[in-house]
Every structure is written in structure tokens, then in C-alpha cells.
Amino acid sequence: MKTSPASQQSGDTSAVNDYLDLDSLLSRDELDARELVRGFCDKRLRDVVPNWFEHGLPEQDARDLMLEFGKLGVLGMHLEGYGCPGLGAVSYGLACTELEAIDSGLRSMVSVQGSLAMSAIRKFGSEEQKQTWLPRMAAGEVLGCFGLTEPDSGSDPGSMRAVARRDRSDWVLNGTKMWITNGSIADIAVVWARTDDGVRGFLVPAGTPGLTAPHMRGKLSMRASITSELILDNVRLPASAQLPGARGLRGPLSCLGEARFGIVFGVLGAAREALRTAVDYAATRTQFGKPIGGFQLTQQKLVEMLLELQKATLLALHLGRLKESGRLRPEQLSVGKLNNVRAALEVCRTARTVLGANGIMQEYPVMRHMANLESVLTYEGTVEVHTLVIGQALTGQNAFR
Ligand code: FAD
Numbered sequence: 439m440k441t442s443p444a445s446q447q448s449g450d451t452s453a454v455n456d457y458l459d460l461d462s463l464l465s466r467d468e469l470d471a472r473e474l475v476r477g478f479c480d481k482r483l484r485d486v487v488p489n490w491f492e493h494g495l496p497e498q499d500a501r502d503l504m505l506e507f508g509k510l511g512v513l514g515m516h517l518e519g520y521g522c523p524g525l526g527a528v529s530y531g532l533a534c535t536e537l538e539a540i541d542s543g544l545r546s547m548v549s550v551q552g553s554l555a556m557s558a559i560r561k562f563g564s565e566e567q568k569q570t571w572l573p574r575m576a577a578g579e580v581l582g583c584f585g586l587t588e589p590d591s592g593s594d595p596g597s598m599r600a601v602a603r604r605d606r607s608d609w610v611l612n613g614t615k616m617w618i619t620n621g622s623i624a625d626i627a628v629v630w631a632r633t634d635d636g637v638r639g640f641l642v643p644a645g646t647p648g649l650t651a652p653h654m655r656g657k658l659s660m661r662a663s664i665t666s667e668l669i670l671d672n673v674r675l676p677a678s679a680q681l682p683g684a685r686g687l688r689g690p691l692s693c694l695g696e697a698r699f700g701i702v703f704g705v706l707g708a709a710r711e712a713l714r715t716a717v718d719y720a721a722t723r724t725q726f727g728k729p730i731g732g733f734q735l736t737q738q739k740l741v742e743m744l745l746e747l748q749k750a751t752l753l754a755l756h757l758g759r760l761k762e763s764g765r766l767r768p769e770q771l772s773v774g775k776l777n778n779v780r781a782a783l784e785v786c787r788t789a790r791t792v793l794g795a796n797g798i799m800q801e802y803p804v805m806r807h808m809a810n811l812e813s814v815l816t817y818e819g820t821v822e823v824h825t826l827v828i829g830q831a832l833t834g835q836n837a838f839r
Contacts (some may be wrong), residue, residue, distance in 0.1 A: 490662035508578025521573030528758035531703030539707030542810035543663030553696035555582025562683035583624035585615035621666025639681035702774035705782035712789035769831040776824040
């Protein structure tokens with residue numbers, strides 16, 4: 439028997455969405471911000487994303503979409519000034535949940551623009567850099583990317599090889615960055631490189647001689663998101679291209695913290711979609727003479743998924759409130775990143791089993807979310823890295839080396 443594809447359903451409120459009435463912890467403004475993004479996602483994105491995942495996201499579609507995201511107000515949503523909406527951390531988190539309920543790749547595009555590229559310029563840029571780039575980035579007219587990872591430098595960014603050397607007042611950059619979200623469509627790349635004075639950040643406009651951004655092909659995850667290399671071959675930049683406020687690795691790492699926060703909320707959306715799909719499927723799929731949702735073993739799976747989703751939601755909200763009050767510490771954020779991505783992935787894997795063979799089909803969003811979450815588990819700090827961060831906070835011992 440064939441059930442109706444859950445991918446066609448809209449994101450209405452239901453027991454799956456909010457079993458514990460956690461919406462009561464949100465303000466009217468936060469609920470309104472969420473509704474706006476949810477409505478856009480359901481109308482504009484829900485039906486087109488499976489095609490983007492299957493065939494890859496065309497660059498022009500990505501550019502068009504970023505303009506629409508700009509109008510929606512989700513680019514640099516939590517940043518203040520320079521044309522940014524300046525909403526609270528929880529509102530931004532809720533927007534991430536709705537975007538990721540459609541696809542982690544879309545939340546990634548928004549995260550990289552707002553939490554990585556824009557936040558680097560907002561935190562560390564000169565007044566002129568902020569004025570030049572941020573308003574157009576908030577509008578989605580200018581796209582940014584964030585180049586930290588390299589072929590031989592992932593979890594350990596301190597081992598990066600990209601180098602920026604002085605040539606009179608200019609800088610000359612050489613190196614290769616890898617896994618760069620939005621790289622080939624970016625108008626401006628935030629690139630981190632080693633200098634005689636430690637790691638520094640640079641703004642590299644697309645089209646600068648020596649910069650190329652080839653697509654990375656063959657991904658089985660995050661297919662509705664563009665991932666590229668950034669190759670810097672004697673890229674010459676004026677002194678004004680350097681981000682004056684960023685010194686050492688603390689610069690890029692503080693931006694990663696912003697992006698991690700979006701993930702803590704974002705993955706709740708993927709988990710919610712998987713759970714909803716499984717609940718719907720279990721209600722209509724009949725085996726041994728009754729709906730599989732009537733078997734205790736299926737109910738146990740659904741209940742475990744619900745518990746994980748609700749606990750993860752509470753954790754995200756708590757971290758959001760800490761962030762809004764300026765008290766969120768990096769090692770606390772690690773708890774959210776580690777727990778919530780792991781929980782969401784487990785929810786998707788379990789949902790996949792509830793759907794049986796149908797669980798592997800594109801017709802249902804479960805396997806796509808599961809495949810995407812494998813990337814989310816790795817980027818912005820792997821499971822192991824966040825475990826070591828929390829372990830260090832607990833014991834005072836650094837076990838990274
Ligand atoms: P490695 O660091 O090589 O790790 C491999 C394994 O070794 C992991 O399990 C890791 O946890 C483990 N390991 C490493 N060190 C230790 C240790 N001390 N103790 C125990 N275990 C350890 N980067 C950017 O700069 N910009 C982007 O926009 C961007 N977008 C991305 C998009 C996607 C889809 C993906 C998949 C990645 C993206 N990344 C981006 C890169 C991402 O941040 C890195 O993949 C991540 O930092 C991990 O690095 P790595 O893949 O090189 O793994």
C-alpha cells in the first residue's frame with residue numbers, strides 16, 4: 439500500500455510540532471517571525487527542494503533564492519545595524535528551524551551568509567567595510583562565503599597553510615580552501631590566512647585575479663547547497679582588504695560559534711519533519727491486519743523520537759535565552775551542537791526504519807534529511823571536537839593533542 443507523500447504536507451502546528459506546549463515560552467514577536475519564515479518555506483521551497491537535492495542546486499536558483507531570503511529578512515537576521523534586522527537570537531534560531539525543516543542545505547546557505555561571512559565583517563571589519571558590504575549582504579544582493587577549512591586542515595585550523603605576505607602596502611595570498619559553502623556564487627570571500635603576525639582575515643572580491651572557486655562534485659549529502667574550493671594563486675589585495683579587528687584564530691572561531699547556534703535550532707526542523715513523516719506513515723501503512731502505528735514496537739520508536747525532539751527543543755531555547763542575555767559560553771554551545779545534531783540524526787534514522795523500504799525514497803524527506811545531517815554532524819566542529827571541548831571544561835585537561 440502506498441501512503442501520501444509527507445513531503446507534500448504543510449508545516450501546520452500539531453502534537454508533533456509542540457507536544458509540550460513549548461510555544462508558550464516564546465513571545466508574540468518570536469512566533470510571528472517564525473510564522474513568516476514557515477509560510478515562505480512551505481509556499482516557495484517545500485516542493486522544489488527534492489529536485490535541487492536530486493540534481494544539484496543551480497547557481498542562478500541559488501542567487502534568486504538569496505534575494506528572496508534578503509526580502510524575508512533572514513540574512514544577518516540577528517545582527518544589529520547596517521541594514522540588518524537586529525532580531526533576537528531565539529527568533530533567528532526559529533527561522534533556522536523552519537529553513538532546515540525544508541533542507542539543511544538551505545539553512546547552511548543562510549548561516550554562511552549571516553553567521554559566518556556577515557558576522558565576520560560585523561565583528562572585525564572597518565567602518566568602511568561594514569558600510570560597503572553589510573547592507574547589500576543583508577538584502578541578498580551580495581553573497582558571501584567563509585574560507586577557513588583546507589585540504590589538510592579541518593578540525594585543527596591552526597595548521598592552515600594559506601598564507602598572506604606583505605608586498606609594500608599590498609597583501610598577496612596563496613593557498614587552497616576546501617568545503618566552502620556558497621564559494622562559487624560568492625561575490626565576496628572571507629578568507630583566513632597565516633601572516634607573520636598570526637592568522638588574519640581578508641575580504642577577497644570575486645573576480646580578483648588569481649582567485650578561482652571550482653565546484654566540489656560528488657556529494658551525497660547537502661546536495662541542495664553549493665560547495666566549492668577556493669584556490670588563491672598570488673591573489674593581490676590592497677591593505678584595506680584586511681579585517682582590522684581579527685587577530686589570531688579567535689576571529690574565525692568566534693564566527694563559528696554564531697553558526698553553531700543556528701545549527702542547534704536548525705536540526706530541530708529536520709527532526710520534526712522526520713517524526714511527522716513517520717507518524718503519518720505509521721497511521722496509514724497496514725501490515726498483519728492493522729496500521730503499523732498500532733504495534734507497540736512502532737509506538738516505542740515514535741515516542742523515543744518525540745522525547746529526543748522535545749528535549750532538544752528545550753535545550754535550544756535555553757541556550758537561546760542565555761545568548762540573548764550575553765551569558766552563553768562556547769562550551770555550553772558545544773552541548774547544544776553535540777546533543778541536538780546527534781539527536782536529530784537518530785530521529786531521522788529511526789524514522790527511516792518506520793517507513794521500511796519507502797524510507798529510502800526521495801518521495802519522503804527522511805533519507806534526504808538523514809544524509810544532510812551527516813554533514814551537519816561534521817561541520818562547525820565534529821562530535822569528537824565538541825566532546826573534547828566539554829571534556830576540557832569538565833576536567834581542566836586539554837585532550838586535543
Ligand atoms: P578532520 O579534521 O580530518 O577529522 C576527521 C576525523 O578525525 C573526525 O571524526 C574528527 O572528529 C577526528 N579528529 C580530529 N581531531 C581529533 C582529535 N584531536 N581527537 C579525536 N578525534 C579527532 N569549512 C569552511 O571553512 N567553510 C565552509 O563554508 C564549510 N562548509 C562545509 C560544508 C559541508 C557540506 C561540509 C561537509 C563541510 C564544510 N566545511 C566548511 C568544512 C568543515 O568545517 C570540516 O569538514 C570540519 O571542520 C572537519 O574537518 P575535516 O572534514 O577535515 O575532518
